[in-house]
Amino acid sequence: MKPNGDDRWKEIDEVFAAALDRPRGERSEFVREVTGGDVDLAGEVMDLLLAHDEAESYVEGSGSQLIARLCRDLSLTDRLPSPELEGELLGPWRLVRRIARGGMGSVYLAERADSRFEQQVAVKVLRRGLDTEDIVARFVAERRILASLDHPNIARLLDGGETPDGRPYLVMEYVEGDPLTTYADERRLGLEDRLTLFAAVCDAVQHAHRHLVIHRDLKPSNVLVAASGEVKLLDFGIAKLLDPDDPESPAGPTRTGVRLMTPRYASPEQVSGEVVTTASDVYQLGLLLHELLVGRSPVADPLSRGQLERQIREEEPVPPSRAVDEETAARYRTPLARLRRRLQGDLDQVVLMALRKEPDRRYASVEALARDIERHQKGLPVRAAPDSARYRIGKFMRRNRLQVTATLAAIILTTGYGVTVTVQGQRIATERDRAALEAARANQVTGFMVNLFQGANPDQTGGREITAAQLLDLGARRAGAELSNQPEVHAALLSAIGQSYAALGRFGDARPLLEEAISTGGLGDPTRHVRDLAQLADVVFKSDMAAGLDLYRQALQHAEERLGSLHPVTGRVLAQYGEALSLGADSVQRSILLRDSAVAVLRRDPEAQEDLAFALAVSSYGRPTSEAIPKMREALDLRRRLYGERHSAVAASLNDLALGLEPVDPLAADSLMSEAIVILKEILGPEHASTLRSLNSLAALRRGRGAFAEAEPIYAEVIRIRRAVYPAQRVLLAYGLYGMGLVLVGLERPLEGETHLREALGILEEELPANSFLLSLNRAAIGHALMTQGRHAEAEAFLLPAVTTLENGDVQPLDLAQNYERLILLYEAWGRPGRAAVFRTRLRELAEAKGLVQYQNPSR
């Protein structure tokens, strides 16, 4: 204990005690919240929480026996079942051997002692030390519930009583079988057989519901299938009677149920602690069906309890037809494409309807769910219907009041409602009218350009060669004077020159031209107007994100109103807007939605291949590698076909693909990125924003694989150019500084590294919202730099809170793993092996949960 005043100690103890009452994953967040700005208090409590975890995982034999004894959870010794029940007699039942050991007690295989007839049973005995009132009450409730149920697919209750030392036990039908999903997969059952099994499960649950019992914990391991193919529903341990007189039944959420549920199989209302009804079982049956059809749960492995709950409450499950892969198909022994076709439509709808977030929008009963399965098996259409467009729009509007119209396009496309014919009809009509006008205008522009090139004639320029950029400058100067009487041509020209400037990376020159072009309101060319708006948004976004997003919103609104939701230019704007949103911390979902609808819109138009390539490229951002890489490759192929090898768009695709490939093949990534940079330097110049971005990425790739010496000069180049040419883009500068800082630490120049990292942090703290995970990454990096200088306490002060924040946020598992590793190194260097052990455990768990092979080596 540290020397503190007793009042201070009481304060610390109070927070510590309250934190221990929270679920483990929420503790550090809780401490942060209640301690407010009192960092010392938070630190003391975090120390205690660490000591608590450490004590809990203290390995016996690793040091002092006294401490080992202190750390051993003495209550465990209370909970051991009385010496061994094996061989004991409980009533007429002789316990043969223990077959399972669960949270509440052990299950034994037993047989009749009088052996007049052979009967094997399962005996469930409550654990010693758990015989507190509420647990005994629950055990008794299970007995009452089972006694009320009599169904061939529910394991039957045969007997019950109390052990000699006063613990209650249940005697149940012994079921020898495999969990539902294992059974189906091991036998390579086809779709029909799986549905038949599932129907039997529904039947059992229905029976329970008719007897006012909600199971509340349906999951594969609670549904066994015997070798004979007979389905048995088990474990009504947390089931609840729908007794109208039950005081907890009508209003009070059953907190015990919430605590005891299996988190991954919990329904949204269980997670939120709301009233649990039969609809909860419908949901869990939906999960079960999904897992039975696809081979894995639609609920992904979470990093934290908070993330899991958010996922259950908010994320829409992927329909089975899209979730299946080759592995699934192999288990069915069916070609993947055929399996997909079988699942698409009806079965997708059935699963999604059972899995809806709102209990009252699921199937009204298990019976209704079962009937739909039956209808499907008979080839009749199912009753389940996709969410109505109206509902989804309403829901979306509630969630995001922004860009609702854009989503309309997404909805129409993704739900397969087809095309609104009128929109297209209109477009064709106006297109025809416009053709004549455009021809006339084109002549005028051509005339102007001819003049311009004549102006660039060597005779008139004194023999100097004129660059395209100079030509543009010339055009920009002359346009106002020579075309003032032709506003439409003038606007078109301003637009063209503005776009060209932007393409050259001369954003400051592009902006006024684009603004002027936009101020004309498009002048009869809505397509150009929208393009200009989007281009301006892009330009503005680089220096002022909020203003840029606002312009994108306007661009999209104009596109929707004046071109229609399915116009390829609308698709282009969707993709650009989606790309911009993908950089925001809290808009990733919206961003993906926009980008996906962009791809869908643009695929419809064979003329829009350029934009499609762009949309494909940006739609890969922020996705898992396996999803992203095919999109990137498609984009790269499209672009190579369209432009040949030497083109900035090809370079952009090479850049993206390199980043996507990094985790799989870092050396291939390096060469692709280098290839991109050669093209970019040649076409856009060494100081162009895109060139810089790829340079930064190349440096990061090299840093990532530890090639620090090769990374350093590249970071230096990036930072130098950014400071000189783009002083306003401070966040991008900070990224460069951050990378350079880490490289310097890697090169054993930690003091220089720290300086870079602190400058980066200073910028990010000013530019990013306080909860951005980038801040945490940056702080953690500073901690790392401090550690390598032997400044352990300071290092911990940076690293530990950063890791806590990362643990509680949506962050790449790799980032978290890396920082666990840093903490471990820190504590080892500091001579605190206990704390190192705590984080080694967390790292191992994370690595296993997320399949981070590089961190699974137990020696680390």
Added chain:
Amino acid sequence: MFPNPLPNAARTMDSRQFDGDDDVTGLLEEWSRGNDAAFDALVSVVYDNLCRIAHRHLIGERADHTLDTQALVHESYLHLAGKPGKGWRNRAQFFAVASKAMRRLLVDHARRRKAEKRGGDATRVTWSGDFGATDADVEEVLALDDALERLGERDQRLLQVVECRFFGGMTVPETANALDISSRSVERDWARARTYLYQAIGPRKAEPQG
């Protein structure tokens, strides 16, 4: 080294003055009326009793200097409380007292071993009980005692829970019963107390300053 609330007489090995049944019954009544001094006096009664038994065990029967705490407490219980009419409410109540006495016994034992410093293993204390044998460094036992004392100054109940669970080997329900609190509270207090003690004497006690 640590505050001793007991009168000196109560700590002599051969004291018999509290052994009388009437004394115990009277002290139990006092204690139940909330008199903490009575609790301390009870502890000393049990302590004396434990010491006598331990002495016999260590000198007479055991050569390995291992204190079998469970056997000690059990024997003491039979002697002081097991017979009817002794006024003890239940076994748990006796154990709460015996746990404190057992702590004192172990610590005194450790001190003596330290003073004796005979032979190679003289600086270790071994005792056995419900959880198997524990072989601890004398200094460690004394450090734990110190930490406990400080813990008790801050929160008496945390101290009691540790004594019951750690020295008395009492189960959670027994501890709850003896201290008249819920099992859940015992579990929570235990988790906290253990953390504080671990922080005080655990492997990181000598933290280098970064």
